[in-house]
Amino acid sequence: MMRRLLAVWHARNLEFIRDRGSLLFTLVLPLSIIVGVAVIFGGPPRPLFTVGVLGGPTALVHNAFAHTRYVQFVPIANLQDGLHAVRHERIALLFAAGTPPHFWVNAHSPKGYIVERLLRAADPRAVRLAVSGRQIRYVDWLFPGILALNMMFSCLFGVGYVVLRYRQSGFLKRLHATPLTAFEFLGAQVLSRLTIILLISTVLYAAVGAIIHFHAAGNLALLLLVALLGALAMIALGLTVSARLASEELVNGLLNVLTWPMVMLSGVWFSLAGAPRWLRWMADALPLTQLLRAARAVMLYGAGIGAIAPQLVYLAVVTLVFLAIGAYSFKWRI
Amino acid sequence: MTSPILEVRDLVKRYPGVTAVDGLTFQVPPGMCFGLLGPNGAGKTTTMEIMEGILPPTAGAVFYRGKPLGERFRAEAGILFQATALQHFLTVRQSLALFRGLYTRGRDVEELLHACSLEALAGRDNRKLSGGQRQRLLLAIALVNDPTVLFLDEPTTGLDPQARRNFWELIGAIKDQGKTIILTTHYMDEAQMLCEQIAIVDHGRIIAQGSPGALLREHFAAVLLELPQAEFPPAARSLPLQLLETRERIEITTDDLDGTLRLLLAAGVPLTNLRMRPPNLEDLFLELTGHELRA
Numbered sequence: 365m366m367r368r369l370l371a372v373w374h375a376r377n378l379e380f381i382r383d384r385g386s387l388l389f390t391l392v393l394p395l396s397i398i399v400g401v402a403v404i405f406g407g408p409p410r411p412l413f414t415v416g417v418l419g420g421p422t423a424l425v426h427n428a429f430a431h432t433r434y435v436q437f438v439p440i441a442n443l444q445d446g447l448h449a450v451r452h453e454r455i456a457l458l459f460a461a462g463t464p465p466h467f468w469v470n471a472h473s474p475k476g477y478i479v480e481r482l483l484r485a486a487d488p489r490a491v492r493l494a495v496s497g498r499q500i501r502y503v504d505w506l507f508p509g510i511l512a513l514n515m516m517f518s519c520l521f522g523v524g525y526v527v528l529r530y531r532q533s534g535f536l537k538r539l540h541a542t543p544l545t546a547f548e549f550l551g552a553q554v555l556s557r558l559t560i561i562l563l564i565s566t567v568l569y570a571a572v573g574a575i576i577h578f579h580a581a582g583n584l585a586l587l588l589l590v591a592l593l594g595a596l597a598m599i600a601l602g603l604t605v606s607a608r609l610a611s612e613e614l615v616n617g618l619l620n621v622l623t624w625p626m627v628m629l630s631g632v633w634f635s636l637a638g639a640p641r642w643l644r645w646m647a648d649a650l651p652l653t654q655l656l657r658a659a660r661a662v663m664l665y666g667a668g669i670g671a672i673a674p675q676l677v678y679l680a681v682v683t684l685v686f687l688a689i690g691a692y693s694f695k696w697r698i
Numbered sequence: 699m700t701s702p703i704l705e706v707r708d709l710v711k712r713y714p715g716v717t718a719v720d721g722l723t724f725q726v727p728p729g730m731c732f733g734l735l736g737p738n739g740a741g742k743t744t745t746m747e748i749m750e751g752i753l754p755p756t757a758g759a760v761f762y763r764g765k766p767l768g769e770r771f772r773a774e775a776g777i778l779f780q781a782t783a784l785q786h787f788l789t790v791r792q793s794l795a796l797f798r799g800l801y802t803r804g805r806d807v808e809e810l811l812h813a814c815s816l817e818a819l820a821g822r823d824n825r826k827l828s829g830g831q832r833q834r835l836l837l838a839i840a841l842v843n844d845p846t847v848l849f850l851d852e853p854t855t856g857l858d859p860q861a862r863r864n865f866w867e868l869i870g871a872i873k874d875q876g877k878t879i880i881l882t883t884h885y886m887d888e889a890q891m892l893c894e895q896i897a898i899v900d901h902g903r904i905i906a907q908g909s910p911g912a913l914l915r916e917h918f919a920a921v922l923l924e925l926p927q928a929e930f931p932p933a934a935r936s937l938p939l940q941l942l943e944t945r946e947r948i949e950i951t952t953d954d955l956d957g958t959l960r961l962l963l964a965a966g967v968p969l970t971n972l973r974m975r976p977p978n979l980e981d982l983f984l985e986l987t988g989h990e991l992r993a
Binding site: 530697 | 777801
């Protein structure tokens with residue numbers, strides 16, 4: 365019995381070691397995640413609260429509140445921007461110097477409540493001016509990220525693996541013997557996945573939205589445009605990965621190498637606001653970051669098309685570039 | 699003379715360290731079933747795939763109706779590969795409809811289901827077909843554009859005898875419609891049954907070409923005697939006879955049956971298990987190459 369067990373044990377070990385995709389996934393990926401998290405969250409303790417200061421930090425120079433630890437003070441150029449930031453909880457409180465000093469706080473914000481207590485302890489003269497704004501719960505903040513993640517996995521793996529399977533099985537070779545062109549085949553793949561993912565995302569949006577009582581602050585048609593461009597960018601990326609490869613291990617490894625940085629760095633789970641600048645630049649280059657930024661802007665803050673135009677343009681450019689690379693390098697057969 | 703529908707000129711296909719096709723030249727007249735025969739690795743499938751326009755040759759060219767392969771060829775050619783996967787989760791009818799949708803002209807899906815005896819299977823998942831049923835579906839797909847020229851690459855490999863005979867009947871019906879068929883096979887009975895012309899390929903070269911009957915007449919003027927190896931004494935090997943040894947038997951080709959039998963009896967060869975038969979394409983291949991077709 366032992367001999368047979370050892371024979372199968374040995375063969376399985378060889379299979380695992382020689383499967384580059386599994387090896388990559390098992391060894392390199394956890395290591396990268398740990399290193400990535402250490403880089404993002406390492407270093408000195410980060411501020412817990414952000415306070416906007418009208419007129420810049422110099423306005424606070426003579427106030428004891430300025431010496432509160434773990435509070436980050438950021439300059440706010442004008443009152444309108446500051447109130448918008450308070451309303452949508454991008455800052456916990458807006459401070460304006462004066463005699464007495466004033467501050468604006470979102471009456472529904474837990475962070476606003478705590479920072480107000482800190483400010484009053486430091487300067488009891490400060491006059492409170494309440495701002496009403498819908499509270500953004502963590503689940504609200506997370507919701508666009510989950511939708512975007514689902515879209516990313518479905519598009520990358522749904523397209524990448526399917527095209528690879530078609531090539532490996534010889535189905536692509538059979539199609540190549542018909543009048544079907546590469547452009548038509550790739551176009552059909554894009555449209556099919558686009559239709560499916562938009563339908564799924566719409567159903568998820570409606571169902572989850574009903575469960576968590578979420579209502580988008582912005583225009584739903586604009587949100588659909590964001591989803592459409594985001595999905596196109598992901599599909600194009602998936603097509604590029606699978607355009608000419610025939611090795612399942614390699615495609616699996618590449619897709620994981622692409623997806624995990626997006627999962628970690630795109631701001632799905634936490635904000636990268638305090639991360640090193642180079643990491644934020646890297647995160648900005650990821651299509652999921654741009655998709656998520658636009659989706660959150662529309663869903664949570666009611667942004668219009670002008671506000672998210674840079675994200676939309678970026679996603680469109682990414683789509684065109686990857687589609688061009690995918691179409692140019694496409695191979696029908698192994 | 700009728701212009702060839704397909705013409706292969708000086709075709710060469712090289713891979714690193716291997717020449718798969720080594721200067722093939724032949725023509726296929728319209729309405730004919732043309733067989734490319736040879737053992738595994740002879741270059742049949744490579745030649746077929748170049749003729750089908752899906753594999754570029756290293757040198758040489760293929761012409762369809764006198765012109766290089768192009769859009770017209772793709773629209774008018776039907777292909778059954780040696781191994782073809784289909785899209786998952788589609789029924790037989792949906793698989794046919796998918797390929798029908800890729801051509802501007804062609805045959806009705808229901809008509810094809812009937813022609814290839816697939817009506818009862820129309821609603822079945824294509825992954826749940828038997829070998830013979832699957833080959834009938836692949837043949838129906840190859841016919842979906844009502845092709846002028848049909849390529850069949852080892853269409854009956856792996857099928858049981860009953861399924862092979864059913865498939866031959868379908869091919870016979872297609873031949874009756876006047877379509878040109880290019881067939882590769884290593885079943886000699888299949889070639890003899892279906893092909894009007896054959897080319898025997900070995901090591902990427904044509905070693906004989908013509909109609910099966912003409913080739914057999916050319917190479918065998920006589921009958922073939924078969925004796926078991928074990929019953930053939932070593933001394934008899936020096937007899938003045940045309941002998942061919944295979945693993946289990948000795949084959950003697952002769953046009954003087956009486957004289958040969960006398961010689962064998964005189965040499966003490968027992969004739970109890972002697973078999974006499976006319977030569978076939980398998981014998982022709984052995985004669986020409988010295989090794990078996992399925993080697």
